Amino acid sequence: MAKSPYSLKVGRVYIHKKCKQGTQVNGADFEGLCNPFKLCLGTVCASCGGPRGLKTFYWEDTKEPLDTYRKRLRTKVPAIYTYWWLWISPLIGLIAGSLIGPMLLKKSTLPIVAGSAVVGSLIMFLIVGPQVLMLIAPKKYYKLR
Numbered sequence: 001m002a003k004s005p006y007s008l009k010v011g012r013v014y015i016h017k018k019c020k021q022g023t024q025v026n027g028a029d030f031e032g033l034c035n036p037f038k039l040c041l042g043t044v045c046a047s048c049g050g051p052r053g054l055k056t057f058y059w060e061d062t063k064e065p066l067d068t069y070r071k072r073l074r075t076k077v078p079a080i081y082t083y084w085w086l087w088i089s090p091l092i093g094l095i096a097g098s099l100i101g102p103m104l105l106k107k108s109t110l111p112i113v114a115g116s117a118v119v120g121s122l123i124m125f126l127i128v129g130p131q132v133l134m135l136i137a138p139k140k141y142y143k144l145r
């Protein structure tokens with residue numbers, strides 16, 4: 001995968017398939033959109049709004065759909081990144097949540113244990129997991145074409 005001159009400041013343009021209009025994305029939005037370990041289900045079109053599914057947009061320069069691009073990026077880094085993001089980190093959240101929740105609420109009925117486990121794994125999957133990954137393996141995903 002070739003290095004590219006993309007910068008956070010300038011960003012990159014993606015096209016909305018339906019209306020063929022371009023949208024310039026930059027800064028933190030650009031960084032988040034390109035980080036395949038941050039959950040991103042859709043983005044907006046500057047011309048007709050949104051948010052809409054990532055697969056309805058493609059990069060102007062490479063013509064690659066945004067969802068395909070993000071999936072491909074995950075194959076370009078060590079597989080452990082994906083294991084961590086999809087399995088290890090949510091599993092830690094599941095176990096931690098099922099222990100911490102009942103402790104805080106001073107009740108350990110099944111719904112509380114199960115609910116805390118779900119909350120724990122979601123927090124890990126959506127927030128902590130991706131953050132930790134960026135801490136231990138910082139990577140400028142947006143630089144990858």
Ligand SMILES: [Zn+2]
Nearest residue numbers: 016019045048
């Ligand atoms: Zn549009």
